[in-house]
Amino acid sequence: MATVRPNVMGRKIISAGASAQIILENIALPAQSAKVRILKKEIDACAEVEKLDEAQIVIAGGRGLKTAENFNILNAIAAELGGAVGASRAAVDAGWKPKNHQVGQSGVTVKPKLYMACGISGAVQHVVGMENSDIIIAVNKDGSAPIFNVCKYGIVGDLHQILPKVLAAIKDSKK
Ligand SMILES: Cc1cc2nc3c(=O)[nH]c(=O)nc-3n(C[C@H](O)[C@H](O)[C@H](O)COP(=O)(O)OP(=O)(O)OC[C@H]3O[C@@H](n4cnc5c(N)ncnc54)[C@H](O)[C@@H]3O)c2cc1C
Numbered sequence: 462m463a464t465v466r467p468n469v470m471g472r473k474i475i476s477a478g479a480s481a482q483i484i485l486e487n488i489a490l491p492a493q494s495a496k497v498r499i500l501k502k503e504i505d506a507c508a509e510v511e512k513l514d515e516a517q518i519v520i521a522g523g524r525g526l527k528t529a530e531n532f533n534i535l536n537a538i539a540a541e542l543g544g545a546v547g548a549s550r551a552a553v554d555a556g557w558k559p560k561n562h563q564v565g566q567s568g569v570t571v572k573p574k575l576y577m578a579c580g581i582s583g584a585v586q587h588v589v590g591m592e593n594s595d596i597i598i599a600v601n602k603d604g605s606a607p608i609f610n611v612c613k614y615g616i617v618g619d620l621h622q623i624l625p626k627v628l629a630a631i632k633d634s635k636k
Pocket of ligand 1: 567
């Protein structure tokens with residue numbers, strides 16, 4: 462049996478005439494032979510909003526956000542665009558976002574149409590989780606940050622000045 466994480470591989474377009482043989486095996490698994498028992502199920506908080514790994518737009522923040530409150534601007538941009546909010550491990554470790562928002566090697570792999578990385582340096586462990594996004598936009602005050610090697614559009618500057626302008630421009634475009 463083989464499993465892969467969502468978005469690690471691109472989906473193929475199903476060809477109309479394709480067929481496959483389905484073999485159904487009758488396997489008896491007596492309950493007493495199970496080594497694991499499910500005691501209770503809990504709904505992931507992220508599943509109630511848009512699931513990160515299925516979102517077509519991801520607005521992600523990193524250590525450059527500095528505080529949990531500063532994620533509000535990302536929440537607002539994501540809400541305007543109908544997307545989800547992601548985070549780097551540094552932001553998750555700081556307690557600014559729950560673990561289920563973490564993008565990267567030890568988090569979720571995403572492949573949205575748009576991935577916006579704000580205050581994220583572009584460490585390889587983060588990049589493996591988002592580099593297959595269709596369009597990547599990076600906002601970082603350090604013009605030599607590695608994230609600029611993987612983005613299509615880069616904005617060098619202070620995110621606290623840039624993101625409110627991005628939000629205002631999105632709202633304006635809807636008028
Ligand atoms: C085994 C292992 C697994 C890992 N798994 C993951 C993973 O799944 N996901 C993940 O993300 N990381 C993972 N990491 C951690 C990873 O190596 C990095 O430490 C982490 O991605 C850094 O997060 P960051 O980019 O937010 O922080 P930093 O690297 O500190 O970057 C912060 C960036 O913010 C910019 N900045 C600061 N202030 C501003 C401002 N006002 N305006 C604009 N820009 C600003 C800075 O210039 C900087 O580039 C893993 C590490 C290991 C060892």
